Amino acid sequence: MIPNLNHQENIKQDTFAFLKALNESDYSGEIAKSYASRLSAATDNSVYQCLPQAVIYPKSTEDIIAICKIAQSDAFADIRFSPRGGGTGTNGQSLTNDIVLDLSKHMNNILEINVEAGWVRVQTGVVKDQLNDILRPHGLFFSPDLSTSNRATIGGMISNDASGQGSLTYGKTSDHVLGLTSVLIDGTLLETKPLTAVDLIDQVERNDLVGNIYRQIIDTCETQQQNIENTFPKLNRFLTGYDLKHVYDHETGTVDLTRILCGAEGSLAFITEAKLHVQKIPTFRTLFNIKYDSFQSALQNAPFLVKANALSVETVDSTVLNLAKKDIVWHSVKELISDVPGQVLDGINIVEFAESDEAIVQQKIDALIEMLDGLIENKQAGVIGYQICSDLADINKIYGMRKKAVGLLGKADTRAKPIPFAEDTCVPPENLAPYIIEFRKLLDEKGLHYGMFGHVDAGVLHVRPALDLCDPEQEVLMRDISDKVVALTAKYKGLMWGEHGKGFRSEYGPEFFGEVLFNELRKIKSAFDPNNRINPGKICTPIDSSEQLVSVDAVKRGTFDRQIPIQVRESYAQALDCNGNGLCFNYDTKSPMCPSVKVTKDRVHSPKGRAGLMREWLRQLANNEIDILQLENDLYAGKNASIFTKFKNTLAKRKGEYDFSHEVMEAMQGCLACKACSSQCPIQVDVPTFRSRFIHLYHDRYMRPVKDYFVAYVEQYAPLMGKMPRFFNFFTDLKVTSVLTEKVVGMVDIPQLSSPTLKTALQDNDIAEFDLAKLQALSEEERQQYVLVVQDPFTTFYDADVVRDLFLTIKKLGYKPVLLPFKPNGKPQHIKGFLAKFAKTAKDSAAFLNQMAALDIAMIGTDPAMVLCYRDEYKQALGEQRGEFNVQLFQEWLKTRLPGEAKASQGSEFYLLGHCTEKTAEPTSGNDWATIFNHFGGTLSNVAVGCCGMAGTYGHDAGKLADSKAIYSLSWEAEIAKHDRAQCLATGYSCRSQVKRIEGETLKHPVQALLTLL
DSSP states (O other), X not given: OOOOOOOOOOOOHHHHHHHHHHHTSSOOSEEEOSHHHHHHTSOOSSSBOOOOSEEEEOOSHHHHHHHHHHTTSGGGTTOOEEEXXXXXXXXXXXXXXXXXXXXXXXXXXXEEEEXXXXXXXXXXXXXXXXXXXXXXXXXXXXXXXOTTTTTOBHHHHHHHTOOOBTHHHHOOGGGGEEEEEXXXXXXXXXXXXXXXXXXXXXXXXXXXXXXXHHHHHHHHHHHSHHHHHHHSOSSSOOOOSSOHXXXXXXXXXXXOHHHXXXXXXXXXXXXXXXXXXXXEOOSXXXXXXXXXXXXXXXXXXXXXXXXXXXXXXXXXEHHHHXXXXXXXXXXXHTTTSOOOTTSOOOEEEEEEEEESOHHHHHHHHHHHHXXXXXXXXXXXXXXXEEEEEOOHHHHHHHHHHHHTHHHHTTXXXXXXXXXXXXXXXXXXXXXXXXXXXXXXXXXXXXXXOEEEEEETTTTXXXXXXXXXXXXXXXXXXXXXXXXXXXXXXXXXXXXXXXXXXXXXXXXXXXXXXXXXXXXXHXXXXXXXXXXXXXXXXXXXXXXXXXXXXXXXXXXXXXXXXXXSOHHHHHHTHHHHTOOOOOGGGOOOTTSOSOHHHHHHOOGGGSHHHHHHHHHHHXXXXXXXXXXXXXXXXXXXXXXOOOHHHHHHHHHHHHTTOOOHHHHHHHHHHTOOOOOTHXXXXXTOOOHHHHHHHHHHHHTTTSOOOHHHHHHHTHHHHHHHHTTSHHHHHHHHTSHHHHHHIIIIIOBOOOOOOOSSOHHHHHHHTTOOOOOHHHHHHSXXXXXXXXXEEEOOXXXXXXOHHHHHHHHXXXXXXXXEEEEOOOOOOOHHHHHTTOHHHHHHHHHHHHHHHHHHHTTTOEEEESOHHHHHHHHTHHHHHHGGGGOSOOEEEHHHHHTTOOOSSOOOOOSEEEEEEOOHHHHHHSTTHHHHXXXXXXXXXXXXXXXXXXXXXXXTTGGGBGGGHHHHHHHHHHHHHHHHHTSOGGGEEOSOHHHHHHHHHHXXXXXXXXXXXXXXXX
8 A cells, every 4th residue: 555655855944934924924925835836846848857945926026025025134045036937948947946936827917008109018927828819909919929829928038038930020029128127136126128328327326236237237248348249149049148239239328127137037136027019910921831852951942931031931840740740730730731742741841921011922922932833843952842821720720730849849659758958059040951960960870869840040940859868878968969069059150049048058158158258247147136046057156156057967857757667657658758848838718728727827737737746756656665556456456455544544634644645636636637638738648547547546545535436426326316307306406405415425516317318208209229139130231221329327317308309310310320228438437536447347338339339330429528438548448458349429420421412501500619528639520510510501610618617527526616617717608608508509518517507508419409400
């Protein structure tokens, strides 16, 4: 049995005292000290791991001032802070072993928009896509376009001086920052904007940190002007750390400290608000997907494309393309990047034109078409074809695929995973092709696999060599390659850090700047942060400090993961493979990705957070010499702990005995088990799968709550209760029953059983009963006219009208539906971690369904979550023993059997609000329904919504009721309000239940709407 796991690193005494003092002050934000919270901030999108002492979530600039002022006490002199935004950095910029100051949770408000003047003022926790969603109705946008734009914060963009696609036209973040509000380490408020020589007088004469800062900046820029000019590269991506080149205008004497803060990686001050320049959205956009016979051809052709005066030229190699083809994202772009018959597509260049003048765009398009047609006709430059799209939705789909490239590179079937450490090198574009030849030679000589993509118009290349950092020798190889890439990049007059910042690569700073100029940076750090308390070790240290810079050799995730046995790592790959790309933090409330983190704003309750906790839990088990795989086998064999032992442990838990397992359990209980992560995440981190395994193991030590049994055994008691629905409905409808169910069981809003029953409804509509002998006696031709309907407990016993209408629809279509005997599916057991029982249920149901499959008659199911369980969870539990049976969703069955010619439109318009599991696991589902409705004279539009918040039984859990309703309010509430509810459809039983509970009205299943068309 699993022992207590309490191997957490304790918080230092001075930190604990500081947090206590902060809690007793006027500070209004949150303080997180749990091991789980600290672990969630211990990683970013890099290979490094640093466990912070605590995570602080301020709610205002005043909170940060309070933090800094309390920290001035001598008792807290050793306490340090690192600001954090979206946690998307690829080089550990926000990682620390001290205190993380996270601005993303609360400081995410858009404060002011001035459309006429073209600027906006925001708190720096605002997400980039969030800002553009607010600006879009005004015809404006904030231009730097990042691949992480749906979770990267403005503060992070400023700190890294981010750029991304289109930077030749739009520049970097710093080119659009008009002013900043920051807090210095002593609590002084610093407002920065361009100051002329006259304006500077008062600032320079101040006798505080602000005065020191201005005096040092002016001195450095005046005395080192030529050195700065000679050292800083003539590149579009000029990120070097502290932007000395643009902070001081030698002709006018103007100083803008904003430019020194942009790109400072949070090492100088805490940036709390930003005034940003915004611009008009281009009216006319056209995108070319140019296809090549090799990646090298794509690179060598890029300079010619840049000369076409495009907004951007992006490149993607065959490695990334092939990974995209295996991902859910490919369904949205496969028609836009089709293969060229008879040719091998090994690279593409994505070229976009964007203008407000249609004639200018058309002129550029015509010129590029003429050039490309000539190259194809003459078989030159490796160009084998191209596609053009001017539809904005299609353009966004292409960029959606391109943005996912970083995450896709982490999806590898081997132990070696493509990792970031030299992935944003930047050289002059004219040097890019020869540079990459040498880069590839370096990696090829090491026998490494890698993928490449990047912004070829700016000379920026993203390369991620595949390494297994659980292998200490591979970690040494990472250092070797890193050093060689630095030298190679210098040879081609470039930068090691083109757009992703220095972070743990800061040790290369002195080599780039030279001793004199690097010491000037250290003087600037001293002026801002004399005691090295803000993000210490990043970029540089104060001039009088003997502390070291952070290093490429810092502690990595692999250091911890290698403590887990290889067999366990491979068995729990759904958690261990998480590379921290953070797509699960997607800001978009209409995205199905992880509703729990959207509503809680707590990174613990995200796929990345849960995967991190699982990794640590497995590590602790290994260090306690627990063979987790053997323990699982024992549990499947029924060798679990006694009820007495579980009862004793549960009592100890209630008394507050610490066990890290409880923190993991809390995170797992917040998961809705919607499975969106398993397809939306580029690494396919599958929380519901490892969540079920964890719950199974957790309850080997601790007793289960009653509600677990209430949920897991619904397929056993629902058929019995369903025989007397009126009797049971009478009792469940009583208020006293509701109160007892909530208090004793922990469940609320228990749905009513269907009355009349499904059996009665089908008898009234002349539906044939199941008779195996008769079905077996049918001829092959006759069997094609039959359809077997597989029951599930929810639609059969709680939503029988849907199943009845399914039968009527099938009959209307000219087929003969037959209701199969009810067999438990096991999904509820799986969700609650009754894995041994689920395996038994799955084996029994699979045997029956394989027997039915032998009839060669189509089988369909009604509820998508239950049908998809047959495909996914059954395969995981049974492997080859699952057999080859195939239960289809209704639309999957019908889309290949549409009868006759399509009907003329009847003017019937419907709106489909998709089920999370269905639309992510089967991304063509919504379009399949639309095709069917169009064929029968109706119109169906797919409505973009996230999760409804019910997710099976999650919404019935009394402890999750508030979160369930909050999730519903994120997207479903507003979308349903836009339409006539009679025209709104939902395939999921749980979705229809949630709408009925909150809106008081039940939505139709699409089959029921289709029946009206027939």
